[in-house]
Amino acid sequence: MGVLATALSYGPPVLRDADVDSSLVTELQDAIENQRAIIQIVPGEGNVLGVWVFNGDAYAFRNKSGGATAGMYKSTSTGWSEVDLGSALNFDGTTVDGEPVPGNSGTPTSITGNTSGASGTLMAISFSGEWTTGAKGAMVLTDETGTFEDNEDLHMELLTFDTGSETISEGDTITGATSGKTAVVTSVRISSGTYADSDAAGLISVKNNTGTWTNSEPININGVQHALVNGAAEPVSTKVAVADGALYSQTLNPGGTYEFINYNFLSETPNISMYGVNGADKGFGYDGTTFYKNFTGVETDTPEHIIAHSSHLFYSFPSGTIQHSSIATPNKWSVITGAGELGIGDTVSGFQTEVGDSVTNTMSVFTRNDTYILYGSSAADWALKRFHGGTGAIPFTIQKMGQTFFLDDRGLTSLYTVYNFGDFQSTVASDKVEALMQQQKSKTQTSIRVRAKNQYRLFFSDTTGITLTFINKKNLGIMPFTLSHQINCACSAEDANGFEVLYGGFTDGYVRRIDSGTSFDGETVASFIRTAYYHYDTPDVTKRFREVTLEMNADTATTLTMYPTFDFGGTYSPRTVPVSNSYSIDVTADQWTEADISNSSTGVTAVASERVRINGLGVNMGLIIKNSSIYDKPITLQGTVVEYTPRGLRR
Numbered sequence: 139m140g141v142l143a144t145a146l147s148y149g150p151p152v153l154r155d156a157d158v159d160s161s162l163v164t165e166l167q168d169a170i171e172n173q174r175a176i177i178q179i180v181p182g183e184g185n186v187l188g189v190w191v192f193n194g195d196a197y198a199f200r201n202k203s204g205g206a207t208a209g210m211y212k213s214t215s216t217g218w219s220e221v222d223l224g225s226a227l228n229f230d231g232t233t234v235d236g237e238p239v240p241g242n243s244g245t246p247t248s249i250t251g252n253t254s255g256a257s258g259t260l261m262a263i264s265f266s267g268e269w270t271t272g273a274k275g276a277m278v279l280t281d282e283t284g285t286f287e288d289n290e291d292l293h294m295e296l297l298t299f300d301t302g303s304e305t306i307s308e309g310d311t312i313t314g315a316t317s318g319k320t321a322v323v324t325s326v327r328i329s330s331g332t333y334a335d336s337d338a339a340g341l342i343s344v345k346n347n348t349g350t351w352t353n354s355e356p357i358n359i360n361g362v363q364h365a366l367v368n369g370a371a372e373p374v375s376t377k378v379a380v381a382d383g384a385l386y387s388q389t390l391n392p393g394g395t396y397e398f399i400n401y402n403f404l405s406e407t408p409n410i411s412m413y414g415v416n417g418a419d420k421g422f423g424y425d426g427t428t429f430y431k432n433f434t435g436v437e438t439d440t441p442e443h444i445i446a447h448s449s450h451l452f453y454s455f456p457s458g459t460i461q462h463s464s465i466a467t468p469n470k471w472s473v474i475t476g477a478g479e480l481g482i483g484d485t486v487s488g489f490q491t492e493v494g495d496s497v498t499n500t501m502s503v504f505t506r507n508d509t510y511i512l513y514g515s516s517a518a519d520w521a522l523k524r525f526h527g528g529t530g531a532i533p534f535t536i537q538k539m540g541q542t543f544f545l546d547d548r549g550l551t552s553l554y555t556v557y558n559f560g561d562f563q564s565t566v567a568s569d570k571v572e573a574l575m576q577q578q579k580s581k582t583q584t585s586i587r588v589r590a591k592n593q594y595r596l597f598f599s600d601t602t603g604i605t606l607t608f609i610n611k612k613n614l615g616i617m618p619f620t621l622s623h624q625i626n627c628a629c630s631a632e633d634a635n636g637f638e639v640l641y642g643g644f645t646d647g648y649v650r651r652i653d654s655g656t657s658f659d660g661e662t663v664a665s666f667i668r669t670a671y672y673h674y675d676t677p678d679v680t681k682r683f684r685e686v687t688l689e690m691n692a693d694t695a696t697t698l699t700m701y702p703t704f705d706f707g708g709t710y711s712p713r714t715v716p717v718s719n720s721y722s723i724d725v726t727a728d729q730w731t732e733a734d735i736s737n738s739s740t741g742v743t744a745v746a747s748e749r750v751r752i753n754g755l756g757v758n759m760g761l762i763i764k765n766s767s768i769y770d771k772p773i774t775l776q777g778t779v780v781e782y783t784p785r786g787l788r789r
Contacts, residue, residue, distance in 0.1 A: 167769050171660070178217040179647045182209055185626040186643025188396025192412040193426055194634025196641060197221075198649050199416075201392045208390040210429070213649070223388035223429045224261070226276045227286055231380030234270040236296045236343035238263055238277065238378055239324035240428075245346045247324075249277060250375060252291040256284030258385075260294075261428040266435030266471040270327070273472070275433040279385065286385045295347070295373035297321070299357055302331065302338030302365035306357070312342070314367065316355035321347040339368065347373060388429060394418030395534070396627060401446035403466045413451060413468065417442040421453055423468060434461050434471045443533070445489035447501045448515045450476070454486035460503065465516060478517035484508065488536040488544070492553065502542060502553060504531035509553070525553070532579065535596065537587040539608055543567070543594050545582060549575045550594065550606060567606060567613045574618065578602070586630045588653070590638050597625045597642075622658035623650070656694075657768045666764040667775060671706050673758040674780070680788045683754045685781035686761065689747050690725060691774040698723040698773070699764045704756030721750050723763075725773065757788050 180186055182200040187208060190197050196213040211218040227249075238247050240260050247260040258279030265275025299306075306312070310323040321344035331337035342357075353370040356363040394416030402410040411425040420431040421441045433439070434453065441453030441461075451468035453461050460482060464475035471477045484505040492500045492511070503510040503522070507530040513521040535545035541554040549568040568575050581598040588595060597603040601624050607615045627643040640652035650659060657663055674681070683702065700721045725748055759780070765773065 170655070170769070177648075180211055180218050180643075180649060181220065182647070184647070185645045186647060186649055187394060188398065188414065188416065188627050189629050189641045189643040189649050190396075190398040190412060190414070191629060191631030191633065191639060191641070192400055192424070193410075194632075196639075196649065197412075198643060199390070199396055200643075200647060205392050208392045208394075210390065210424075221424075221429065223390070224278050224280065225258075225282065225385050226278050226388050226430070227258070227292075227385045228274075228276045228382040229265075229292060229379040230272070230274045230382045232265075232269045232273045233378055234327055234329075235376045236294065236327060236341050236378050237269045237325040238294050239343065239345055245348075247294055247343075247345055249279060250293045251284065251286045251381065252293050252375075252377065254284055254287045254290055256282065256286045256385075258282040258286075262423070262430035262469065264423075264430055264432045264469040264471075266433050266477075268472050268474045269325075273379075274382070274435070276431065278388070278428055278430045280428075282385060286381050288381055288383050290381050291377045292379045292381055293375045294343070294378050296376040296378075297342040297344055297347075297351065297357075297373040298340075298368040299342060299365040300331075300339040300368040301336065302328075302333050302340070303336040304359070304362065304364040305333050306342060306359070306364050310359050312344070312364075313358045314351045314355050315358050315363070317349070317352045319347070319349045319351050321345065338365065341376065344373065388431065390416075390422075391419040395442075397442075397444050397534070398629070399444055399446055401451075401468075403446070403449055403451075403468055411468075413444060413446070415441040415444045415453060417456075421451075430469065432463075432469060432471070436461060443486055443488050445491065445501065447489070447491055447499070447512070450516075452489060452501075454489070456485060458482055458484050458486070460486060462517075473517075476517055478520070480512070480520065480522055482510065482522070487531045487533040490536050490538060490542045492542065504536060504544060506530045506532070532582050535582060535585045537585055537594055539587055539592070539594055541611060545575075545579060545585070545596065547579070549579075550596070552611075554611060567608075568604070568616065571604070571616050571618070574604070578604075583625060584628050586628045586640060586652075588630065588638070588640060597621075597628065599624070601625075622661045623648070628652070656771055660768065662766055662768050663770075664764070664766045666762060668763075669761045669778070671703075671758040671760040674782065676784070677757060678787050680755065680757055680785040681759075681782040682785055683752055683756070683759050683780065683782045685749060685751055687747055687749045687779040687781075688723065688763070689776040689778070691776060692725050692771075694769070694771040694773075696725050696765065696767060696770040696773065698725055700750060701762040701764070702752050702754055703760050703762065704754050705758060707760075721752060723748050723750055755785070 180198045180200045182202045184201045186198055186200050188199040198211045199208055202209045210221040212221055238260050240246050240262050249260050250257045259281045260277055261280050262278035265273040267273040306326050308323055308325055313320050323342055324345050325343040328338050328340040330339045351367045351372040353367055355367050357365045396414055396416045398412055398414045400412050411423050413423050415421045417440055420439050422431050436455055441455055443454040445452045449466045451463040460480040462478055464470040464472055464477045487504045487506050490502045492502050501512040503512060508527050509525040509529055510522055511525045529546055531544035537543050541552045543552045549566040549572055551566050578598050581600055583597045583599045585596045592608050594606045601621045603619050605617045606613055624645040625642045626645050629641050631639055633639045642650050642652050700723055
């Protein structure tokens, strides 16, 4: 087991009632510890650098032992399994003959070294520049035979045609009228003639080719002739590029801070992939089988932040520039096919997609001190406009919560409030804990959104954090917390069943599932709630407080400690005798009865009610209720009923 839950559920299904059969409680606790014992640390050393969920599986990144490279690991039922990053061959010296395109499904393209005779199956490719005028990049190959040589010509099979009378385009499925062979067009080069004159001739790059075509047979698309095959034994081996070095095993540079997205650029079910950056290496893509790095052409090709927007893959670079891929092709970085660059003049701290007009969305671009909005749908009409000067985001704090929230110098705020009310302190969601936020903002580590609870969580580098709960764009509560382990990175994603999962990568090398189980990775969870002081509508009347009834939802029988305090924590004189500072409360777990089961309504909740006799004197009272446990499930306080006797006006 690779992913470490903070504590697992109460074991496998059982037929006994844990609240009735006391022996079962011990058995269930033992089952939790047995499961925790088989959980493994992510291999390697140092912090977990990144954690993500793709196709329902959890992935983690950590420096390998020795720190020379980093590894990518997948969580399995038997532990963390290292992902083989595969082999790649760099290339340059591309030609006008054709462009290799991997077979995303079906039969991939085969690449052959013209001098060495080595060959490999093309599984992925990435390059910058225009292929016909000189592109540079890398091919990811499998099933390699022989040894590729530096500077040798790289060949692939191309279908030669002439007598072209109708346009042949990328993505077309072509059929040989005589042979019955089929293929999918990946690119077309016209070497002479035109379709209009019915004498177009050139080369067709194909994938998923089913066999050898016949000379002079019609090339049909949807039953209509578009051209003729020119030559026997087509497709023929043709030079398309030159090897730049030898075949090598792909690795990841050590260190960095990882950021990920999942996205489908082709709008076809099998083609969703995960994409990542880390600020220490090239950006990369992974489809569950093949890993590849993106060659953007930037001199220092180490992107820091990532987003998919309008079918383009966007990267930010430390130089203050934003690069995006060609449309619907995250592996191509060519201006001719739609890639581009946006200058922003400051280091980007993150992106987020925003709601735009009825046709396209917009994209927010944050720097440390300013916010921009990108309008348009492609390089043809991009318009980057300053949204608000003086309001920016600290990296890794940008989260979509219906509206985009981010941590600024003034605290946690949103684009919605900045747009409507400016950068005044009153617009800051965390203004009630401003002193804490100002103290901790320099320690910001990462953040996540918790959709199930409408929460934004911010983690600091001293094991502390803060949770804010939002309903209808309003902040309904703020709660600081302290973890038993230091978190380094985190993610909010969906598992294979579509349920939300929260993972944290920690400095001790473990990946822990957040909001899972009942402990801090086997350590005690200390929790408390403190109510406001209340005078029961008579602020000047002294009262003798006699009893408190707590109404709670409790899935586990447990013991709470309650501390009543009076007069805003002051001491009433003369003091009441006797007086107790704390009271122990035994909570009985909620019980489902036969009546509950037969009830036709849904959402029936049993509420435990526990009465506590107290003795205290004051005009008002507040309560502190504490719990400390490893195995207790959460308890929800629904309300309190207080019994008191008026004693007269306080003088």
